[in-house]
Amino acid sequence: MPRRFIVWPDGRAAMRHSEVLIDRAFEIGATDPRLFGAFVEHLGRSVYGGIYEPGHKTADPAGYRQDVLALIRELGPTIVRYPGGNFVSGYNWEDGVGPVAQRPRRLDLAWMSAEPNSFGTNEFIDWCRLAGIEPMLAVNLGTRGAEAAGRLVEYCNHPAGTAMSDLRRSHGWEQPHAVKFWCLGNEMDAPWQIGAKTADEYGRLATEAAKVMRWVDPTVELAACGSCGRNMPNFGRWEDVVLEHCFDEVEWISLHTYLNDYAGDTAAFLASADTVDHFIEEVIAVADSVAARRRSRKRIKLSLDEWNVWYRTRRPRATRVKPGWPVAPDILQEIYTMKDALAFGGMVIALLNHADRVRAACLAQLVNVLAPIMTETGGPAWRQTIFWPFAHMTRFGRGTVLRALVHCETYSAVYHDPLGPVDVPVELPAVSYLKLAAVHDDGGVTLFMLNRDLEGPIRMQATLRGFGPLRVADALTLHDADLEAINHRDAPDRIRPVALDGVEQNADGLRVLLPPASWSVIRLVALPRG
Numbered sequence: 146m147p148r149r150f151i152v153w154p155d156g157r158a159a160m161r162h163s164e165v166l167i168d169r170a171f172e173i174g175a176t177d178p179r180l181f182g183a184f185v186e187h188l189g190r191s192v193y194g195g196i197y198e199p200g201h202k203t204a205d206p207a208g209y210r211q212d213v214l215a216l217i218r219e220l221g222p223t224i225v226r227y228p229g230g231n232f233v234s235g236y237n238w239e240d241g242v243g244p245v246a247q248r249p250r251r252l253d254l255a256w257m258s259a260e261p262n263s264f265g266t267n268e269f270i271d272w273c274r275l276a277g278i279e280p281m282l283a284v285n286l287g288t289r290g291a292e293a294a295g296r297l298v299e300y301c302n303h304p305a306g307t308a309m310s311d312l313r314r315s316h317g318w319e320q321p322h323a324v325k326f327w328c329l330g331n332e333m334d335a336p337w338q339i340g341a342k343t344a345d346e347y348g349r350l351a352t353e354a355a356k357v358m359r360w361v362d363p364t365v366e367l368a369a370c371g372s373c374g375r376n377m378p379n380f381g382r383w384e385d386v387v388l389e390h391c392f393d394e395v396e397w398i399s400l401h402t403y404l405n406d407y408a409g410d411t412a413a414f415l416a417s418a419d420t421v422d423h424f425i426e427e428v429i430a431v432a433d434s435v436a437a438r439r440r441s442r443k444r445i446k447l448s449l450d451e452w453n454v455w456y457r458t459r460r461p462r463a464t465r466v467k468p469g470w471p472v473a474p475d476i477l478q479e480i481y482t483m484k485d486a487l488a489f490g491g492m493v494i495a496l497l498n499h500a501d502r503v504r505a506a507c508l509a510q511l512v513n514v515l516a517p518i519m520t521e522t523g524g525p526a527w528r529q530t531i532f533w534p535f536a537h538m539t540r541f542g543r544g545t546v547l548r549a550l551v552h553c554e555t556y557s558a559v560y561h562d563p564l565g566p567v568d569v570p571v572e573l574p575a576v577s578y579l580k581l582a583a584v585h586d587d588g589g590v591t592l593f594m595l596n597r598d599l600e601g602p603i604r605m606q607a608t609l610r611g612f613g614p615l616r617v618a619d620a621l622t623l624h625d626a627d628l629e630a631i632n633h634r635d636a637p638d639r640i641r642p643v644a645l646d647g648v649e650q651n652a653d654g655l656r657v658l659l660p661p662a663s664w665s666v667i668r669l670v671a672l673p674r675g
């Protein structure tokens with residue numbers, strides 16, 4: 146397709162123009178409902194003061210905040226990972242079950258906090274049921290192993306008549322929890338992980354834990370830990386060795402990624418969403434090479450079970466750890482700006498465009514900690530800027546993702562990815578100003594668009610082929626002249642989607658003007674033929 150630019154008669158700067166072709170037949174794959182997941186860790190105020198705050202004026206008798214639940218329902222996560230994260234690698238699940246008064250208070254060495262254990266597995270499952278969310282549980286493969294993991298599966302999923310299942314029943318949960326999705330540890334390659342392991346050590350342990358867990362309940366699905374980041378020195382080799390050990394035992398491999406703007410280079414920050422595409426494609430390549438060595442047609446699914454933007458509360462240790470072993474300290478309370486929401490939207494598009502292999506993903510996290518939802522203990526709850534692209538994905542992203550052909554000018558950027566205190570430069574020589582995903586369902590088609598041009602709008606012509614007559618039902622955009630603008634307690638709606646004006650339907654499809662530095666969503670619904 147030729148590139149076209151609009152030149153004003155007086156010769157003023159040309160407007161950027163993009164041509165997009167979306168054909169109903171070019172399918173990537175259907176989005177799995179588990180693509181729209183999130184994460185609740187025992188970390189900071191995620192649980193205590195977040196989803197759970199007995200005594201709060203909106204709390205139900207069990208202590209679950211209903212104002213938070215209402216926002217979560219609006220956000221729309223489908224599956225939630227628990228209880229960590231780094232926390233799980235030192236966690237004894239037995240501490241969090243049984244009479245609350247008898248539960249021990251422990252030092253949490255992951256976040257240098259005190260853990261009262263008043264919220265544990267059963268409370269989490271009850272909360273999931275209330276919220277209509279599937280639970281995803283992680284087992285501790287840092288300080289513990291196959292036996293403790295197997296017993297937790299027995300406690301949760303075995304009906305009755307054994308020590309662990311009867312223990313659950315004696316705690317008041319007669320029916321099994323039927324948890325299907327289990328993570329075999331967390332970030333076991335990371336030096337900061339309690340009980341970090343080499344790839345061979347972890348691969349062996351994951352294999353043995355998986356065997357035991359599946360013997361207890363043959364219906365479970367198991368996810369091995371992949372690399373905690375694409376910039377880890379061992380990335381690729383780690384996945385290769387781990388899967389060489391446990392390929393036959395697991396269905397999933399995890400990957401984690403957090404984008405940053407430490408450099409204060411907004412163009413590079415928005416470009417960095419493309420590294421999520423690269424990361425996903427590289428993990429697929431390694432997983433499929435393990436399959437190829439075995440002449441196996443089995444395809445390991447990807448679980449991007451931690452993804453988000455994270456930098457302001459990442460590097461200074463004081464933003465991650467408070468002295469004195471506090472309970473639920475206000476750590477990792479990242480305040481998200483307009484530009485963070487744009488980078489986040491780019492990640493949403495990357496996820497959607499790999500829906501054939503990324504079958505599960507968890508926004509890390511859900512409330513207060515790196516979160517789309519913030520609360521004040523004893524006070525209100527509100528939406529952060531990143532709430533919106535995620536809510537758009539859960540609302541409009543169900544269906545079949547189509548491979549859109551996007552022609553747009555590109556720019557080059559150097560993104561800096563942190564590895565400990567060191568910045569690792571990542572060259573991105575051809576970043577399309579327009580990043581786009583298209584999702585088709587029985588009712589119509591939805592376009593998700595990120596305009597990464599900070600200076601000007603993009604005039605987009607989208608040709609829509611094979612859909613029949615369509616009508617624009619929703620056209621929304623998130624943008625603000627101030628890319629540092631935030632939502633906060635007293636201005637909770639400073640950043641929120643507004644109507645996207647100037648959407649024109651024409652013979653080929655659609656003509657749209659995407660504002661500079663914007664996230665936009667257009668929903669087209671099918672009209673009856675004839």
Ligand code: AHR
Nearest residue numbers: 186230231232331332509
């Ligand atoms: O989400 C915060 C932390 O980031 C998680 O505990 C850990 O798995 C990752 O490093």
